[in-house]
Amino acid sequence: xxxxxxxxxxxxxxxxxxxxxxxxxxxxxxxxxxxxxxxxxxxxxxxxxxxxxxxxxxxxxxxxxxxxxxxxxxxxxxxxxxxxxxxxxxxxxxxxxxxxxxxxxxxxxxxxxxxxxxxxxxxxxxxxxxxxxxxxxxxxxxxxxxxxxxxxxxxxxxxxxxxxxxxxxxxxxxxxxxxxxxxxxxxxxxxxxxxxxxxxxxxxxxxxxxxxxxxxxxxxxxxxxxxxxxxxxxxxxxxxxxxxxxxxxxxxxxxxxxxxxx
Amino acid sequence: xxxxxxxxxxxxxxxxxxxxxxxxxxxxxxxxxxxxxxxxxxxxxxxxxxxxxxxxxxxxxxxxxxxxxxxxxxxxxxxxxxxxxxxxxxxxxxxxxxxxxxxxxxxxxxxxxxxxxxxxxxxxxxxxxxxxxxxxxxxxxxxxxxxxxxxxxxxxxxxxxxxxxxxxxxxxxxxxxxxxxxxxxxxxxxxxxxxxxxxxxxxxxxxxxxxxxxxxxxxxxxxxxxxxxxxxxxxxxxxxxxxxxxxxxxxxxxxxxxxxxxxxxxxxxxxxxxxxxxxxxxxxxxxxxxxxxxxxxxxxxxxxxxxxxxxxxxxxxxxxxxxxxxxxxxxxxxxxxxxxxxxxxxxxxxxxxxxxxxxxxxxxxxxxxxxxxxxxxxxxxxxxxxxxxxxxxxxxxxxxxxxxxxxxxxxxxxxxxxxxxxxxxxxxxxxxxxxxxxxxxxxxxxxxxxxxxxxxxxxxxxxxxxxxxxxxxxxxxxxxxxxxxxxxxxxxxxxxxxxxxxxxxxxxxxxxxxxxxxxxxxxxxxxxxxxxxxxxxxxxxxxxxxxxxxxxxxxxxxxxxxxxxxxxxxxxxxxxxxxxxxxxxxxxxxxxxxxxxxxxxxxxxxxxxxxxxxxxxxxxxxxxxxxxxxxxxxxxxxxxxxxxxxxxxxxxxxxxxxxxxxxxxxxxxx
Numbered sequence: 055x056x057x058x059x060x061x062x063x064x065x066x067x068x069x070x071x072x073x074x075x076x077x078x079x080x081x082x083x084x085x086x087x088x089x090x091x092x093x094x095x096x097x098x099x100x101x102x103x104x105x106x107x108x109x110x111x112x113x114x115x116x117x118x119x120x121x122x123x124x125x126x127x128x129x130x131x132x133x134x135x136x137x138x139x140x141x142x143x144x145x146x147x148x149x150x151x152x153x154x155x156x157x158x159x160x161x162x163x164x165x166x167x168x169x170x171x172x173x174x175x176x177x178x179x180x181x182x183x184x185x186x187x188x189x190x191x192x193x194x195x196x197x198x199x200x201x202x203x204x205x206x207x208x209x210x211x212x213x214x215x216x217x218x219x220x221x222x223x224x225x226x227x228x229x230x231x232x233x234x235x236x237x238x239x240x241x242x243x244x245x246x247x248x249x250x251x252x253x254x255x256x257x258x259x260x261x262x263x264x265x266x267x268x269x270x271x272x273x274x275x276x277x278x279x280x281x282x283x284x285x286x287x288x289x290x291x292x293x294x295x296x297x298x299x300x301x302x303x304x305x306x307x308x309x310x311x312x313x314x315x316x
Numbered sequence: 317x318x319x320x321x322x323x324x325x326x327x328x329x330x331x332x333x334x335x336x337x338x339x340x341x342x343x344x345x346x347x348x349x350x351x352x353x354x355x356x357x358x359x360x361x362x363x364x365x366x367x368x369x370x371x372x373x374x375x376x377x378x379x380x381x382x383x384x385x386x387x388x389x390x391x392x393x394x395x396x397x398x399x400x401x402x403x404x405x406x407x408x409x410x411x412x413x414x415x416x417x418x419x420x421x422x423x424x425x426x427x428x429x430x431x432x433x434x435x436x437x438x439x440x441x442x443x444x445x446x447x448x449x450x451x452x453x454x455x456x457x458x459x460x461x462x463x464x465x466x467x468x469x470x471x472x473x474x475x476x477x478x479x480x481x482x483x484x485x486x487x488x489x490x491x492x493x494x495x496x497x498x499x500x501x502x503x504x505x506x507x508x509x510x511x512x513x514x515x516x517x518x519x520x521x522x523x524x525x526x527x528x529x530x531x532x533x534x535x536x537x538x539x540x541x542x543x544x545x546x547x548x549x550x551x552x553x554x555x556x557x558x559x560x561x562x563x564x565x566x567x568x569x570x571x572x573x574x575x576x577x578x579x580x581x582x583x584x585x586x587x588x589x590x591x592x593x594x595x596x597x598x599x600x601x602x603x604x605x606x607x608x609x610x611x612x613x614x615x616x617x618x619x620x621x622x623x624x625x626x627x628x629x630x631x632x633x634x635x636x637x638x639x640x641x642x643x644x645x646x647x648x649x650x651x652x653x654x655x656x657x658x659x660x661x662x663x664x665x666x667x668x669x670x671x672x673x674x675x676x677x678x679x680x681x682x683x684x685x686x687x688x689x690x691x692x693x694x695x696x697x698x699x700x701x702x703x704x705x706x707x708x709x710x711x712x713x714x715x716x717x718x719x720x721x722x723x724x725x726x727x728x729x730x731x732x733x734x735x736x737x738x739x740x741x742x743x744x745x746x747x748x749x750x751x752x753x754x755x756x757x758x759x760x761x762x763x764x765x766x767x768x769x770x771x772x773x774x775x776x777x778x779x780x781x782x783x784x785x786x787x788x789x790x791x792x793x794x795x796x797x798x799x800x801x802x803x804x805x806x807x808x809x810x811x812x813x814x815x816x817x818x819x820x821x822x823x824x825x826x827x828x829x830x831x832x833x834x835x836x837x838x839x840x841x842x843x844x845x846x847x848x849x850x851x852x853x854x855x856x857x858x859x860x861x862x863x864x865x866x867x868x869x870x871x872x873x874x875x876x877x878x879x880x881x882x883x884x885x886x887x888x889x890x891x892x893x894x895x896x897x898x899x900x901x902x903x904x905x906x907x908x909x910x911x912x913x914x915x916x917x918x919x920x921x922x923x924x925x926x927x928x929x930x931x932x933x934x935x936x937x938x939x940x941x942x943x944x945x946x947x948x949x950x951x952x953x954x955x956x957x958x959x960x961x962x963x964x965x966x967x968x969x970x971x972x973x974x975x976x977x978x979x980x981x982x983x984x985x986x
Contacts (some may be wrong), residue, residue: 082690112688150689158664162344250649252657253380253633281700284660286380288634289881304698311380311634313657 063087063094064103071104071117077149077182078107078116083190152179152187160197160210167200167207238263238273242314253286253311255293257300271302274312278304285309320681321720322673323712333405333594334433336391342665342672345704346389349377349656353393357401357590357626365456366511366586367624373653374595374615374627378636382881383705384658386630390594393628398433401592401626402445402585408600408876410753410761413775413782414796415610416574417546418753421798423578423593424545425749440532443484446544450529451484452588454497454522457504466507467500484529494530501526501558512583515576521584523558538834539800546574547799550838575617582622591625593618598631599880602639611640612648619651632881660701666692669704670711685718729874729885729893730976736870747869748862750830752796754872758901759783759794759826762871762894766902776815780808781825785905790822791815792905797827800834802841809843809850816854824909829859856909861940861981864901871898900972900979923962927954932966935982943971943978 063086070085071078084091095115098104105121108114155177160168174184188208191197200207241262245254260270277283285302288310301308353375360369379386394403404426409418427446435442443451459479461467469475487493501522508518520543528540539553549559585591601611618627629652631640641649661669667686674682686692695702695710702710716722740747760783763771774784774793781793793815795808812825829836836857837844847855860868871894878887895902927950934949935941947959954962963969963980972979 080688080690082693154664154667161664249637250655251633251637252378252655275698278699279697281662284380284701285699286703288381289632289638292635292638305695313380 059090060094060097063090064098067091067094067098067115068103068117071115071120074116074186075182076116076120077186078114078120080108081113081115083149084115149179149183149187149190152177152183153191156187156191157196157210160208161212166213167209169205169207173208235273238270239314242312253284253288253313255288255297255300255310256302256312257297257310259312260300267300271300275302275304277314278302278312282315284313284315286311286313320678321715322670322675322678323708323715333387333391333394333596334403334429336388336395341388341392342661342669345661345665346385346392346658349389349658350392350396352656353626353628354396357397357592360590360624360626361400365460365588366583367590368583368586369590370623371619371626373619373651374629376652376655377628377630377658378633378655379630379658379703380633381703382632383703384660385704386632386658387596388704389658390596390628390630393592393594395433397592399431401589402427402449403429403433404591404593406593406595407753408595408597410600410607410757411782412604412606412610414571414574414752415614416571416578419614420574420578421545421750421752423581424541425751447484447529447532449585449588450525451487453525453584454504454529455479455482456587457507457522458497458500461500461503461507464507466503488530488532497526497530512586514580514583516580517560520559521580527557538832542799542801544577545798546570546577548801548804549799550801551803579622582624585624592628593625594628594630596630597876597880597882598629598640599635600876602635603879605643608640608643609645612644612651616648616651635881660703661707662701663692663696666696666702666707669707673711681719685715726884729889730897732883732885733870733874733893733897736873737866740866740870740873748830748865749832750798750828751869752798754868755796755828756783756794757872757875758868758894758898759785759905762875762891762898763902765891765895769906776811778807778811780811781815790824790908791819793823793825795825795827798830798833800836800838802838802843805836805841805847806843809847809855812855813850821854824854824856826856826858826905829857830865831860831862835859851909853909856905858904863940863979864981867898868901897976900970900981903972904970923958923965927958927962928965931959931962931969935963935966935969935980938980939982941980943980946980 066085081091081095084095086094095104099106102118104115105118106113106115107121152174156173159173159175163172170188173188177184177187179187188197192199196211198209198211200209238259241259242254245258245262246252256270256274260267263270274283274285278285285304286309287307288297290298290308290310293310297310298308301310303309356371356375360367360371363369377386377389390405394405397403404423406419406422406426409415409422411418424446427449428444430436430439430442431445431448432442458467459476462469462472462476462479487497502519505517505519505522508514508522512518514521524540524543527534527536528544531537536553536557539549539557543549543554543557543559549557551561554561582591595611595615598611601608615627615629618625633655667689670682670686674685691714695707760771760773763769763785768787770786772784772786773782775782776793780797781795783794785792785794793812797804797808808825808827815823815825837847841847851857871890874883874885875887875890875894877883878885878890930950931946934946938946943956943959947954947956950959960971963971968983970981970983972981
């Protein structure tokens, strides 16, 4: 790995952990791409800049300098144990749970914009955790903060996604960004209208565009990750070799069809 | 608690849409497709009775892969339209010559479900859909006749008011009211005749509906059902019901007749509630290109000719595109509405599904199962939505890894079959009726690989036999007749005799009979002696017991689900399994009648007479049971070998061997 990249990644992690304080973050929520992050976390942990106060399976990293502020490990364990046994009565929520609830509230609400109270209805976590959940959602561009005089409102991205102009996929892979998104969508629409079905064979799409198959697959996978496209199995046994060759594999399963959400 | 498993495979497939539980539905999932269908249904309720509303097309529900919840959506639709629509779930039909007959029969069987969703099938306190349909039409006609002064009543307003409050049960409970309705049936019939253009006489229709709705214990009910299914009736029964001579039908084109009966039903629905027809598991029509075409024709006729219905067709897109649509004419394609695509579960809905599966009482296990949600994040790493079945499979794998002995191996087909057997027994009592599609499929598709047997589509001269098995030295003809009209059976016997004589006695005819149907021949029939004699030579009426029916229907379901990719087995696996498992069925059919009669077995030495008598008593009483169960019922235990030998001493007992089970059947005609 390029040392500069590693150093940037380390710096990002330190800044992030300083920001969240003693609540800390699981490894998955630390900034950085998976490769650089793994190495950065390992080195920071070795040099005792950060420390994992959770478990190997369920990590929770904080800055070493904050460790004194959190209860001793034994006490932490006690708290965890107590919480588990009390779960039936008062379920503690992780930040991920809170994010789930907030997103659910935001999507299900009949009005598009919500106050923080409406947004966090039903959240049982601490105020800090709720704040953290909102911050994470805002950072990942899922939740928009709107200010009107002194009041802050929140708007979930799903409410306005259809009104947004399409955005070029951001990727490290240059070839993907070069592939014109509109061109692919246009080809998709054309085939979909012709066959009168919403799901289109990836192979047919590639044939229509005439682009490199691997580039198209990478693009579709990226669109799937973002929720713009849905990949599905189709029927392997009824498909010929060409159609099969265009399969995108997710968790070992071949996906032959793609559907774009409009 | 030890056996608690929120992700059991058995709970995954929807075998019967009426048992879909609302509380297990994830909020928001496929809400839009459901709303679209409900909105279309609302259009059918507009205006005054009799309504004559035609939908432009069938609503086309598409799933991009199996397991997106097509049948589940139908279940939710049924639940939403309980007591507002006449709900009909149509399994795939398998005949290219009697398809309307199958659709109509399926429809009548569905109409026998309780009117209210959630009520157990066969609950006599709750009216069935058919009873409510019949009552609703007669009531609507009565109201209209009173309002138009065709029927005069003393206090019109009060009577009409009472009508609105009067339930079917109230009506049945008063002999005077029932008699009053009967007295006015002719007037109602003429009123009906002037409003609708029915293919059958309005008098026949009303007489059948009246008999069915007002006399739940009547012996004529079966005859009414026969008539509604397009079957022919015994003239005496027809007369007692009030069906006109022209409406009896003994020798007409039954398929065409069934189509018109169905169209009549839809016209009549204008006085009551619209129909909802749901064609599910349509992948099965792709098994045969003619069948695919016929299905297109059915959809076209419904869209063009039938009033007052919402038709829903579900499909897995890719299979449909490759194996059904290519055989559809443009006219058929245009009768399908724009596809309504089903959605997969997003991450939030996935979490909700887990919550619902665990319920409120399993918080510890749930917390442990959910863990830090990393596995869930990984599952959604590359996609935003996942098919419900795929997600449940992931959950099941995780559950088995965490709390059981690792991921279970693929289940055995025989175990899945046993699950189907139990499911039919417990939750699908409506299935224990004559289903020609199942019988036809068994002797046509499932029998295709039987050794030394050539299976052929066939049409006998009079059309009573539509399938043929050809062996080296003999033939078997198959007919599928559910009716109990002596004249029709006389004609069937005559045609069978003709073949028997023409082929120098090397042919027999097989017809299936199920427990709910009248025993044949009826003692009072003039042709009874002829039929009995024919039964010893060439006419084999195969009377299936409830248990046997259950086995046949479970096997057929297994096959349909394999084709729809709802189970992890190929259709060839299922066919292979059936040809082994159903040895008893094939043997019974293949057995020449003459040989069967000669097969008396002498009593071997060393078997106590008491044991033979005890076994005789048990099997005669139970009619059809597992050999192990029968052995347990003996007062003294004996070895399986001795038991088997004792059975051989009783000519009425037939032992059916299969790799998994040995079944004893009582054959009273031996």
